[in-house]
Amino acid sequence: MGTRRPRILAALAAVSLAAACSPGDDGGDGGATGYPEQNITIVVPFSAGGPTDTVTRMIADPMAAALGGKIVVQNVEGAGGTVAAGQVARAEPDGYTVLMHHIGMSTAPALYKDLGYQPLEDFATIGLVTEVPMTVVARPGFPPATLADLTAYVKANQDKVTLANAGRGAASHLCGLLFQSAAGVELQEVPYQGTGPALTDLVGGQVDVMCDQTTNTSGQITAGKIKAYAVTTPERVASLPDVPTTTEAGMPQLQVSVWHGLYVPAGTPPEIVQKLSGALQKALADQAVIDQMAELGTAPVTAADATPEAHRAQLEEQIQTWGKVIADAGVQAS
DSSP states (O other): OTTHHHHHHHHHHHHHHHHHHOTTOSSSSTTOTTOOSSOEEEEESSOTTSHHHHHHHHHHHHHHHHHTSOEEEEEOOOGGGHHHHHHHHTSOSSSSEEEEEOTHHHHHHHHBSSOSSOHHHHEEEEEEEEEEEEEEEEOTTOSOOSHHHHHHHHHHSTTTOEEEESSTTSHHHHHHHHHHHHHTOOOEEEEOSSHHHHHHHHHHTSSOEEEEEHHHHHHHHHTTSSEEEEESSSSOOTTOTTSOBTTTTTOTTOOOEEEEEEEEETTOOHHHHHHHHHHHHHHHTOHHHHHHHHHTTOOBOOTTTSSHHHHHHHHHHHHHHHHHHHHHHTOOBO
């Protein structure tokens, strides 16, 4: 008996220590206790100052406050957002590397033959953030006065009219494809490395037409630096009340908005995903965020859409939709 008691106590102590160190035994939160214990990085697949970057920076601080930590925004450009997405897909699934991506997450499988990741398999969705309307715009002094005039003009001059975009797979590229399809033309596309330089050349008159997000064009439109023909949503945009919708302007088939969402690598503990989703919902309810988005012609999604489930459903549906559009257009990105 004298030797058994110490052995029993030692065994019990070992079991207790193993239980205390077990990563799964933290109150059933899958390792979320104490999260975040270090800075969270939100990777943006496009240049600083662009629409996706702007939206990300709007919500970063409110999300960080809700989580009780710090969020750093990192811009990783290249290949229509696929470089950044691939980087996050390969990151440690611990909740410290997050991806903000737009509609391009759903178009990449159809655009790229060797993508290197699968959106539905290699990521966990956190929630939708916002849906941004697009605008059909042109350089100052471009002759057509209305969208109907623009359609007639590009049909008569399609070998001369230049259509700018922020690169293959960018939102402006996708909207441009839909515009050409709706107008029945093939224009001279001019891809840029990002929205900033494309819009700069549009303002400067080096290119003729562009289709881009209100988050990037509203300020230029209201300042009179570019000409606006229509917004690509069923309702007019509050920040651009005088700009008609494409339906009002006679092109109802041109309907597109750019939705944004947050992702983490597949395998991230569900409890951490829920923490991030909850922080996102709080950020989107922040009045400062609501006001900032309104100035750029958009608005936060509802709390019900800022969830992993709603986000995944949107991603699944959009992959199907854009797969057909891109296949029909015969577009392929390298």
